[in-house]
Amino acid sequence: MTRKSSSLVVGGITAAALVLTGCAGGPPAPDGSALSDGKVTIGILNDQSGVYRDLSGPNTRVAVDMAIADYREKYGDEAVATEIEVITSDHQNKPDVANTQAQQMYDRRGADIILDVPTSSAALAVAEVAAAKERLFINVTAATMELTGASCNPYTFHWAYNTEMLAKGAAGVVEDGGESWAIVYPDYAFGQGMNASFTAAVEAAGGEVLESIATPFPNDNFSTFITRAAAQDPDVIGIMAAGGDLINFVKQYNQAGMQESTTLAVGLMFITDIHSLGVDQFSGTTFTDAWYWNYDEQNREFADRFTQLTDTRPTFAHAGNYSAALQYLEAIQRAGTDDADAVIAELEGAELNDLFLRNGVVRSDHSVIHDSYVARVKAADDVEEPWDYEAIIATIPAEDAFSDVNPNCSM
Structure with a gap:
């Protein structure tokens, strides 16, 4: 250009x-x-x-x-x-x-x-x-x-x-036994991109996405979508919402007792999400983070x-x-x-x-x-001070965290 x-x-x-x-x-x-x-x-x-x-x-x-x-x-x-x-x-x-x-x-x-x-x-x-x-x-x-x-x-x-960087953590979930997925995503550009990137990452790692379920944005009632995702009997339910929508989804997911039968994968997590709902509600969840305060x-x-x-x-x-x-x-x-x-x-x-x-x-x-990180939400007993909710378990080098240069966008 x-x-x-x-x-x-x-x-x-x-x-x-x-x-x-x-x-x-x-x-x-x-x-x-x-x-x-x-x-x-x-x-x-x-x-x-x-x-x-x-x-x-x-x-x-x-x-x-x-x-x-x-x-x-x-x-x-x-x-x-x-x-x-x-x-x-x-x-x-x-x-x-x-x-x-x-x-x-x-x-x-x-x-x-x-x-x-x-x-x-x-x-x-x-x-x-x-x-x-x-x-x-x-x-x-x-x-x-x-x-x-x-x-x-x-x-x-x-x-x-970007969505591809966030999806880098999906391979680890598949390798840990989460081979079959149901993905729930907000139906606008972010969610559509997240669904595409996570589907590609899951399949590249040898897993399978059984169903992708679009939801309104913003949304405060996910019960129908959680039920639909569970009906596929997946190993993993991946939620691609963020902020307040993510908090609402996880709250309703846990209220439905889904954590007993499936693994929850979160596409995009911020420290404020964990703080708002409580570390115990996300404990053990692995995700890709761009930066962590501690x-x-x-x-x-x-x-x-x-x-x-x-x-x-x-x-x-x-x-x-x-x-x-x-x-x-x-x-x-x-x-x-x-x-x-x-x-x-x-x-x-x-x-x-x-x-x-x-x-x-x-x-x-x-x-x-830039370098990015694979993070896991700590168990409540492992939190030693307020807001220290994440354990960084791996660093993804910059050149691996992001896809190649788009030749059609060379300025």
Whole structure:
């Protein structure tokens, strides 16, 4: 793909700005003239009130503010981004709302970049707007492969995870005796992608998917779908829902006594899901994780800072948004400007290591690969402190965790 030069639109100030004073090194001038409108505006677009609120939601702003603070501390008077503003909006998990909010963020509110955007259908809508407006979009919290597939574009990056990465853990479940599966998934882009990726992973490992069952999204009553899945007499019931829908499903699965006859496989798990329902409800469940707060001292230090501000531990979505915001600002620093094409040139091909990205690489298809992890939920008796619910049992190297570069999306 060939990028056209971008012309950024000035928007009004709608949120308090974090100001970095002093002149930048190199070409930028002290008055911030290296910036398109005298400041960098970071937009956060996510679910502020629905089923994905806890895993991302308002606390993503905290993670982004932490990245800005770290950038300011590192560069001080040499910072190119002399003024930084953060704006937020709620897309309500609806693609039409996400489209409208993205257009308003770019055009009326002056966003240079949009971050986060859970709900794959909403993320795909934002990617279309980003391409049309020639503004950056770093998606952190949607899983659809289409962001670096059929809907790829030069202005969109897929930062944290995707459905194929999440499905890597399925092979281990099959090898442990879970050969026959029934998969329950939400009937929109995320769930459809998860069903396809997990079916492929199960079959590649020698297992069989007996039935795939689509459910409405969002949904609070899974009893009929659980009964239908159980009727197949599978070794494993795989649930591909996330956030509040996952919590509802697992609660009803356990109430039905299904854990006595089948193994539960969870496609996408966040630490907030385990905390909300209780570790005993997920104990023994194995899944693929993108990041864990208590994996090492670097992660724990970040988590302790985050907890002081939020009274909760960060999910991998929060850590991923911190990383995306920080690396975006670092790219501005290297480019000496916030011009979209100049920043993209600094990101493409970059080898990155931070608290979220271990052995990270920004590939030519704008998929960001990094080490990922096989996690198992601890038994209640093994939990030694609040929120320490996971045991990391294996590391999946970056090049193995993600599929090959999509040649049709080479930018």
